[in-house]
Amino acid sequence: MKEDSSSRHDRKNGAERHLIFSLGTEEYAVPILKVKEVIEIPDITPIPHTPRHYMGIMNLRGLVISIIDLRLKIKGIAQEIGKKNAVIILDFGSFCFGVAVSSVNRVIPIENDEVKERPPMESLESLEYIQGVVYRDKRLILILDVSKALNIDDMQAIKHPHSNIKIA
Amino acid sequence: MDELGNLRQLFLDEATDLLEGTERSFLSLESTPDDPGTIDQIFRLAHSLKGSAKAVEYGDLASFTHALESLLVKVKKQEVEVNRSMISLLLKCNDHLKEWIVLLKTNPNGKKSYEDIVRELEAASSQGKGAVPVPKLENQFFTEDKVADTAPVNETSKIGKAKAEKPKAVEAASEDSIRVKLNKVDDLVNEVGELVILQTVLKQQKLQIQSDLIQKTIDQLSKITRRIQDNTLRLRMIPLKSMFQKMQRIVRDTSNTLEKEVLVHLIGEDIELDKTMVDKLSDPLVHLVRNAVDHGIEATADRLQAGKPAQAKVWLSAQHQGGRLMIEVRDDGKGIDPVIIRKKAIEKGLIAADSAMPDEAAIHLIFEPGFSTKSEITEFSGRGVGLDVVKTNINEMKGEIQITSVPGQGTTFRIYLPMTLAIIEGIVIKLNDVEKYVIPMFQVKEIVEIKDSDVWAMGQSNNVFVLHGQTVPVYNLGKILNRPYKTNPKRTVAIVIEVGQKQHAFLVEQVINQQQVVIKKLGPDIGKIRGISGSAILGDGKAAPILDLDEIVTGRYA
Numbered sequence: 001m002k003e004d005s006s007s008r009h010d011r012k013n014g015a016e017r018h019l020i021f022s023l024g025t026e027e028y029a030v031p032i033l034k035v036k037e038v039i040e041i042p043d044i045t046p047i048p049h050t051p052r053h054y055m056g057i058m059n060l061r062g063l064v065i066s067i068i069d070l071r072l073k074i075k076g077i078a079q080e081i082g083k084k085n086a087v088i089i090l091d092f093g094s095f096c097f098g099v100a101v102s103s104v105n106r107v108i109p110i111e112n113d114e115v116k117e118r119p120p121m122e123s124l125e126s127l128e129y130i131q132g133v134v135y136r137d138k139r140l141i142l143i144l145d146v147s148k149a150l151n152i153d154d155m156q157a158i159k160h161p162h163s164n165i166k167i168a
Numbered sequence: 169m170d171e172l173g174n175l176r177q178l179f180l181d182e183a184t185d186l187l188e189g190t191e192r193s194f195l196s197l198e199s200t201p202d203d204p205g206t207i208d209q210i211f212r213l214a215h216s217l218k219g220s221a222k223a224v225e226y227g228d229l230a231s232f233t234h235a236l237e238s239l240l241v242k243v244k245k246q247e248v249e250v251n252r253s254m255i256s257l258l259l260k261c262n263d264h265l266k267e268w269i270v271l272l273k274t275n276p277n278g279k280k281s282y283e284d285i286v287r288e289l290e291a292a293s294s295q296g297k298g299a300v301p302v303p304k305l306e307n308q309f310f311t312e313d314k315v316a317d318t319a320p321v322n323e324t325s326k327i328g329k330a331k332a333e334k335p336k337a338v339e340a341a342s343e344d345s346i347r348v349k350l351n352k353v354d355d356l357v358n359e360v361g362e363l364v365i366l367q368t369v370l371k372q373q374k375l376q377i378q379s380d381l382i383q384k385t386i387d388q389l390s391k392i393t394r395r396i397q398d399n400t401l402r403l404r405m406i407p408l409k410s411m412f413q414k415m416q417r418i419v420r421d422t423s424n425t426l427e428k429e430v431l432v433h434l435i436g437e438d439i440e441l442d443k444t445m446v447d448k449l450s451d452p453l454v455h456l457v458r459n460a461v462d463h464g465i466e467a468t469a470d471r472l473q474a475g476k477p478a479q480a481k482v483w484l485s486a487q488h489q490g491g492r493l494m495i496e497v498r499d500d501g502k503g504i505d506p507v508i509i510r511k512k513a514i515e516k517g518l519i520a521a522d523s524a525m526p527d528e529a530a531i532h533l534i535f536e537p538g539f540s541t542k543s544e545i546t547e548f549s550g551r552g553v554g555l556d557v558v559k560t561n562i563n564e565m566k567g568e569i570q571i572t573s574v575p576g577q578g579t580t581f582r583i584y585l586p587m588t589l590a591i592i593e594g595i596v597i598k599l600n601d602v603e604k605y606v607i608p609m610f611q612v613k614e615i616v617e618i619k620d621s622d623v624w625a626m627g628q629s630n631n632v633f634v635l636h637g638q639t640v641p642v643y644n645l646g647k648i649l650n651r652p653y654k655t656n657p658k659r660t661v662a663i664v665i666e667v668g669q670k671q672h673a674f675l676v677e678q679v680i681n682q683q684q685v686v687i688k689k690l691g692p693d694i695g696k697i698r699g700i701s702g703s704a705i706l707g708d709g710k711a712a713p714i715l716d717l718d719e720i721v722t723g724r725y726a
Contacts, residue, residue, distance in 0.1 A: 045711045046603065047690075048649035049697050057690065057703055057711045062362030064688040064703045064711045 015109040020141060021088065021101040023071040028101075028144045029110060029134065036091040038104050041081060042067075052078075055100060060089065063096070070099040074129065074149055090146055099150070110134055115143060172224065176276060179224045181347065183269050186213050187262055192413050194258045195420075201250040211240050217265075229268060232282040236261050239293045248293060257292055259417070261285060350443065353403045360400045361591075361686040367393040368683075368707040401591070405440035408486050411450055412437040415457045415484055422461045428468060429478055430461055435485035441493060445585060448565050449495070452558040456497040456581050457484065459555070464501035464579050474576065476500070492567075493587060498580040504573040506530040512539070529669050531571055535559040563718070566592065566610055586610065594685045594714065596706060597663070598678040599645060600652045605676075606685055606704050606714045607663060613671065614664040615679060623675075633673065635664065642673040648720060649699070653677070665717045672721050683707070687714065698723050 018029035019038075039060075044067050046056040053073040057064050067087060072078045079085065084103040089096055115132040129149035134141040193210045200206060218233040236258075242248045264285055271278040367390055374386050412434045423430035441449070465471075465480040472478055483498040506527035513519045513533045525533075533539060537556040562569045567585040586592065593609035614635075622633050623642055631642045642662060646653025654677060662673040685704035688711075690697070701716040 043710050045703075045713065046651070047694070047697065047700065047713055048651055049699075050694065054694070057694075057713070059365075059705045059709055059711045062358075062365055062705065064690065064705065066690070066694050 015111045017107055018110050018143070019088065019107055020105045021086070022103045022105060023075060023101055024077065027105065027139060027141045029108075029141050030088070030090070030144050030146055032107060034090050034092075034146055036089040036096055039087050039089065039098075041085045041087055041100060058087075058098065060096075060098075065089070065095075065097050067098040067100055068150060070101055070149070092147075097150075108136070110141075110143070173276065176224045176226075176272075179220050179226075180269055180273050182220060183217060183265075186217050187266050187269065188410055188413070189213050190217075191259065191262050191417070192409075194255055194262060195413065195416055197250060197258075198252070198255045207240075207244050211237075211244055214240055226272070228279065228282065229265075229272075232268075232286060233265070235286045235289045239289050242293050254292065257288060261289070348403075350404075353400075357400055357404065360397050363393055364397050364684075364686060365705045365709075369709045372707045397591075401442075402440075404442050404444070406443050406446055407438050407440050408446065409437045411446055411453065412484055412486075414450070415453060418454055418457050419461055419482055422458050423465075423480075426462060428461065428465055428480060430465060430480045430482055433481065433483045433485075435483065436487050439486045439488070439493065441486075441585070442587070445565055448561065449583075449585070452561045452583070453484075453495070453497070455555070455558050457482065460497055460499040460501065460579070460581075464499040464503075466502045470502075474502075489584070493585045495583040495585065496580060497583075498578060500578040503575040503577055503579050504531045504534070504571070505575050509533055528572075531573055532669065534571070535569070566608065568610075591684050591686050592714075593682065594704065595663070595682050596680040596712070597645075597661075597676040598680055599649070599676060600654065603651060604680065604706060604710070604712045605645075606706075606712050607717060608701075608714065609682065611665050611717050612663055613666045616662050616664065616673075617659060618662050618675075619659050633662065635662075635671070635673070638671060640664065640671045640673050642675060645674040645676050645715075648674075663717070665721070667718050667721045672717075674717060674720075685714070 017032040019032050019035050020027055020029050022028070042058045042060075044056040044058050047054065050056075053069045055067040055069050057066055069079050079100055079102065081100075085100060086104045087098040087100050088104065089098045114134055114136075116134070117132055118127060118130050121127065129145050131143040131145045131148075134143060190210055190213045193206055193213065197203070197206050197210065214233060214237050218230055218237055221230040221233055239248070239258075243250060243254070248254065264280075264282065268280045268282075271280055370386055371390050374383055377383055377386075416432045416434060419430055419432045460482050465482070466474070466476075468478050471480065481500045483496065485496045485498075487494050487496075510519070510523075510525065510530050510533075513530070513536070514521050514523070516539065518533060518536055518539070519525060535555050535558075537554070539554060539556065559569055562583055562585075565585055567583055569584075570582045571579065572582075573579040594606040595609055595612060595615070597605050597607060599605055616635065618633060623631050624633065626632050631644075632639050633642050634640070644653060645663075660675045660677065661679050662675055663679075664671055664673045666672075683706075685706070687702045688704060689702050690700070690713075699716055699720040700713045701719070702714045703711050704714055706712050
């Protein structure tokens with residue numbers, strides 16, 4: 001996943017560099033500015049009373065961060081953990097956390113006018129987390145709105161449905 | 169920020185320190201009115217405050233301190249008498265200045281009126297020796313006009329004699345110290361925390377390394393890391409002095425209002441504690457101290473009738489005890505009557521009418537939510553928040569609180585606190601083949617190995633076992649946490665904890681070791697999970713949750 005552009009700042013107007021990764025067969029893009037780093041699947045410690053997509057916590061050089069199975073979270077299919085899997089550490093300013101993805105592919109600049117709107121769909125499923133789509137090299141890339149996909153409010157709500165510990 | 173702004177910022181920080189110094193001196197002036205050292209000290213502090221205020225162009229503040237200084241000149245020359253009302257006036261000025269500084273911190277151009285209080289100062293300076301009026305024992309601190317209109321009573325000598333221990337002179341402000349922002353210290357503490365974790369990983373892998381030299385170096389590194397850690401944590405420690413002083417002030421104010429005569433003894437005020445803990449400790453301590461003066465100490469008439477001296481005593485002390493800090497609030501008041509407590513508890517339905525609870529356990533009932541033995545509400549106590557809040561606050565600090573009381577002789581509250589919040593002594597346990605958890609040592613009362621046959625079923629899904637003749641409920645930790653666990657282990661380990669005088673036991677597969685762990689919060693993305701208080705990084709470099717067994721047990725009743 002080396003960058004294909006030689007300079008850190010793209011001269012083209014409105015082009016922002018994105019990290020492209022796969023969840024199963026689909027490709028997604030997140031702005032590189034949100035990405036702190038990409039690591040192999042680490043040792044993950046499960047935490048009791050959390051939903052299934054919450055994989056657990058890990059030690060990132062002394063920092064304890066949460067890892068979420070992004071495929072399970074947005075596709076409802078659990079990740080098959082293999083060699084190509086990776087964890088993308090996303091930076092939310094005050095805290096970081098990791099999302100496990102099927103594979104991390106490359107970094108590309110995406111121009112604003114290249115992004116098409118998500119078409120209106122007859123579906124009950126919320127697709128809010130898809131900001132737009134880019135068609136490039138005969139492939140469709142979905143631009144992911146990370147905050148929506150992993151909605152912070154939603155995350156704070158992780159605790160609620162499962163937190164009632166009962167002593168049997 | 170412009171240059172003046174910078175200077176003002178410095179001034180405000182400095183003034184905050186100076187005012188603490190003056191408050192301390194005013195209070196010691198009350199017990200030693202003739203000590204020229206104390207008066208000089210006050211004079212110096214006030215003078216430097218005035219000078220600095222002028223330098224940073226706070227004209228009003230400078231004029232006010234000037235008026236205060238004029239009075240202090242007279243005190244110094246012994247032209248006016250130092251008595252209770254004079255001290256009250258000086259303390260009032262001090263409070264006024266403190267509020268002023270706080271105002272200026274938020275609003276650099278803030279104005280505060282000071283004419284009224286200056287008039288009081290002038291009135292006091294013009295009285296001359298022996299003529300400064302002493303108000304009755306009333307609330308002198310929050311009313312504006314009480315000082316000048318009451319009959320003079322000379323009680324200087326009495327207060328002078330009443331002092332118990334000579335307060336130390338205020339340390340000079342020019343101590344060898346530097347002011348460092350707390351977040352810089354915190355960054356350092358965090359980084360050292362990481363260093364400690366890496367060091368632990370290294371130490372555990374030590375035996376896999378062939379070279380003796382490297383093994384030895386790892387040992388040395390580990391020693392020095394521990395020293396760095398200790399020293400770094402010490403950076404966050406501040407003396408209890410200023411908090412104790414605040415308590416002294418509260419006793420003074422509360423006892424004046426309640427017309428009780430109370431003397432405070434402060435012991436161990438130089439002992440240091442983590443800054444965060446000192447801040448958190450303040451509210452519970454205020455509560456306990458007010459409680460002691462209001463509820464603990466009898467009205468003066470009752471004291472005399474009981475053959476006790478009219479002047480009551482409150483002791484506030486701090487001392488190290490077995491790696492923890494013990495803070496004690498003691499009074500020589502009427503004590504807690506277990507009979508009354510028991511009666512009240514039965515009324516409130518907290519215990520059964522025929523409960524055979526021992527006295528010692530009964531008095532701890534006052535920590536139960538909604539328990540208050542004094543029916544009328546006074547200004548200082550009984551606002552609906554009771555000792556249960558104190559207990560909750562102390563528990564949040566991973567501490568514990570105990571009471572002992574002798575009816576007729578007084579009550580003692582003892583608070584035990586860990587020395588720091590950043591690191592705890594923990595027991596690492598294995599729940600199943602892979603999962604490890606940390607249990608804070610302070611929660612664990614006992615660890616016993618038990619056989620499957622020691623556990624008896626009770627009802628449909630409850631189990632108990634017998635420990636030292638007591639029947640203790642036992643829970644399978646794996647089942648509670650909803651994690652995989654062995655169903656029929658031949659032997660298992662029970663972690664026994666005690667919550668509110670009751671014991672509970674948790675079965676785990678194995679206790680691995682006991683070690684110090686650096687507490688890491690779980691991220692905001694995961695929020696609070698009941699029964700888990702944080703996480704820690706273990707020697708193998710893996711993250712592990714820290715359990716809160718007290719919370720698991722109390723959660724059952726919630």
